[in-house]
Amino acid sequence: MKDFLERNLPPGYVCKTELLAVALAFCWTVLSSLIGFLNGYLNERQALYFRTGTELILDESRVMPDFVTILGDKLQIMIIFALLVLILPTVIHYAYYYSGGKSIYLMRRLPNGWELHRRSLFIPLLYALLFVITAVILFLIFYTVYMNFTPEACLMPGQWQKIWSVFQ
Amino acid sequence: MIEINGLKKQYGHTTALKDVSLSLPQGEIVGLFGENGAGKTTLIKCILGLLRYKGDIALDGEAITRKNISRLSFATSEHSFFPNLTPAAHAQFYAEHFPRFSERRFKGLMEFFELPKGRSLYSWSAGQKNQFEVILSLSQGADYVLMDEPFAGNDVFNREDFYKMLLGILEPHETVLLSTHLIEEVSGFISRAVLLRKGEIIGDVQTIDLDEQGRDLMDFVKEMYRYRTDRVSRAINDIAEEEE
Numbered sequence: 001m002k003d004f005l006e007r008n009l010p011p012g013y014v015c016k017t018e019l020l021a022v023a024l025a026f027c028w029t030v031l032s033s034l035i036g037f038l039n040g041y042l043n044e045r046q047a048l049y050f051r052t053g054t055e056l057i058l059d060e061s062r063v064m065p066d067f068v069t070i071l072g073d074k075l076q077i078m079i080i081f082a083l084l085v086l087i088l089p090t091v092i093h094y095a096y097y098y099s100g101g102k103s104i105y106l107m108r109r110l111p112n113g114w115e116l117h118r119r120s121l122f123i124p125l126l127y128a129l130l131f132v133i134t135a136v137i138l139f140l141i142f143y144t145v146y147m148n149f150t151p152e153a154c155l156m157p158g159q160w161q162k163i164w165s166v167f168q
Numbered sequence: 169m170i171e172i173n174g175l176k177k178q179y180g181h182t183t184a185l186k187d188v189s190l191s192l193p194q195g196e197i198v199g200l201f202g203e204n205g206a207g208k209t210t211l212i213k214c215i216l217g218l219l220r221y222k223g224d225i226a227l228d229g230e231a232i233t234r235k236n237i238s239r240l241s242f243a244t245s246e247h248s249f250f251p252n253l254t255p256a257a258h259a260q261f262y263a264e265h266f267p268r269f270s271e272r273r274f275k276g277l278m279e280f281f282e283l284p285k286g287r288s289l290y291s292w293s294a295g296q297k298n299q300f301e302v303i304l305s306l307s308q309g310a311d312y313v314l315m316d317e318p319f320a321g322n323d324v325f326n327r328e329d330f331y332k333m334l335l336g337i338l339e340p341h342e343t344v345l346l347s348t349h350l351i352e353e354v355s356g357f358i359s360r361a362v363l364l365r366k367g368e369i370i371g372d373v374q375t376i377d378l379d380e381q382g383r384d385l386m387d388f389v390k391e392m393y394r395y396r397t398d399r400v401s402r403a404i405n406d407i408a409e410e411e412e
Contacts (some may be wrong), residue, residue, distance in 0.1 A: 011253055011257070012288070099251075103250050108217075111235075113234045
């Protein structure tokens with residue numbers, strides 16, 4: 001791992017703080033998306049039931065809101081942070097070549113013209129990819145939860161198609 | 169050979185280089201002289217492609233691109249190394265990117281200057297950093313070594329050692345373009361002097377020609393700059409008269 005980072009970050013760049021910040025941002029966004037969705041979903045699911053004494057009875061006349069409605073903007077934070085972890089570290093990596101000297105002169109005259117950009121952009125792209133892939137995984141988990149834990153009688157058909165209709 | 173034709177460079181409305189034409193054949197040690205703001209650094213940065221410019225710069229008849237850029241190296245007082253890396257890590261980086269990097273010359277120069285091998289460069293003195301910058305440029309395996317005020321901050325003994333070492337280690341095909349204010353100090357080591365003033369070349373002379381004419385480099389520079397020898401005494405007199 002250390003070797004991989006050394007080969008793909010600006011030479012001599014100390015990445016401890018950056019990795020910690022990205023890890024914290026990642027945990028926070030995953031947790032807030034997870035809690036946000038589960039909270040919304042469980043509230044809506046609970047509203048399908050009514051209580052008689054100690055017993056919870058499903059009100060089959062009620063309809064569960066669509067998956068896209070419950071999901072709302074819960075995953076938006078992941079996409080916003082995907083952009084942030086792409087842009088901020090990239091700017092810091094490029095700025096690094098101007099700190100404590102002008103190593104930018106060396107980087108700009110390397111025979112491999114991509115080296116400067118590769119070492120500045122590659123790791124931030126991986127960060128962003130991690131956030132985007134996690135957002136997709138969370139989306140699939142949320143969809144699975146919605147489809148498997150929502151009582152069938154209250155479930156509106158065509159949920160998958162409705163997701164795509166959002167993009168049309 | 170590096171050939172520069174009609175080189176022009178502007179920073180906004182300020183002209184840094186006006187129609188500069190210059191040839192640098194292989195095997196010369198060329199001193200590039202000029203007052204502050206004359207365009208020395210700009211000229212070197214244009215050759216390296218670090219600045220945009222108008223005009224032509226060719227290396228053996230071809231434009232300087234990624235294909236032939238490794239034939240040029242650069243030592244600058246601004247330091248182009250990575251302060252957090254050790255010398256060994258620099259050597260590894262250079263070896264990866266410059267196929268003609270000379271590990272032998274690198275080690276030899278490191279030992280000669282007695283530089284600390286295991287410590288990152290940020291903890292070094294300014295003089296040591298300058299030496300290391302120069303070592304890297306000389307070890308890269310370049311045919312043309314461009315140096316921009318490489319010894320700002322080094323003591324005179326140190327610089328003297330370096331000039332001697334430079335003369336000793338340079339191969340016949342290696343060219344050094346040395347931009348400096350230390351005209352008298354380098355006069356014995358360079359084979360040619362190029363003088364810049366306000367972005368124009370006002371003098372270009374082989375030091376052997378000066379020797380034959382019985383002139384020294386400093387006199388030549390003063391002549392080209394139309395330096396008035398009585399300038400200081402007249403100013404002192406003027407100030408003294410005003411105070412009286």
